[in-house]
Amino acid sequence: MLIASLVERHRLSVAKENGLVESGGQVPLSIFVLLPQFALMGTADATLEVAKIEFFYDQAPEMMKSLGTSYAMTSLGVGNFLSSFLLSTVSHITKNHGHEGWILNNLNASHLDYYFAFFTVLNILNFILFVVAAKYYVYKAEVSDSMEVLREKLGGPKAVVTDQPELRK
Numbered sequence: 074m075l076i077a078s079l080v081e082r083h084r085l086s087v088a089k090e091n092g093l094v095e096s097g098g099q100v101p102l103s104i105f106v107l108l109p110q111f112a113l114m115g116t117a118d119a120t121l122e123v124a125k126i127e128f129f130y131d132q133a134p135e136m137m138k139s140l141g142t143s144y145a146m147t148s149l150g151v152g153n154f155l156s157s158f159l160l161s162t163v164s165h166i167t168k169n170h171g172h173e174g175w176i177l178n179n180l181n182a183s184h185l186d187y188y189f190a191f192f193t194v195l196n197i198l199n200f201i202l203f204v205v206a207a208k209y210y211v212y213k214a215e216v217s218d219s220m221e222v223l224r225e226k227l228g229g230p231k232a233v234v235t236d237q238p239e240l241r242k
Contacts, residue, residue, distance in 0.1 A: 160176065
């Protein structure tokens with residue numbers, strides 16, 4: 074969101090330089106100016122969604138694996154509703170007390186750079202909460218005997234896992 078805020082700030086400065094703020098005309102910028110933020114967000118979404126589905130599936134109790142996966146998909150919908158709620162709330166709050174507001178119909182007169190900076194702050198707070206939650210989270214380790222089953226089928230020696238050196242022989 075920081076990149077989006079900086080790109081929007083640059084776009085607004087170009088709109089002011091060309092006198093397009095009041096008219097709402099087209100800003101003479103290439104569409105490729107948006108490429109960095111879309112590339113970063115696309116990469117982040119791709120890695121996040123895979124990790125989120127893995128986490129919900131891996132950490133769910135055995136009888137609730139499909140429910141855990143559905144929670145991962147449900148979180149997308151909840152996130153979209155929260156995003157819409159935040160947009161409406163920020164628009165309403167910034168229009169109070171006779172101010173113009175951050176989000177207007179004319180994008181050249183809007184301050185979406187402030188809105189994206191606000192989201193940057195929210196993302197930083199979210200990351201701090203994530204680090205705190207991750208610090209105290211107890212990961213459910215998967216106990217798998219697949220290696221033992223494979224050794225038995227292949228007829229290999231049985232492995233002994235222990236802390237006592239005399240039993241390792």
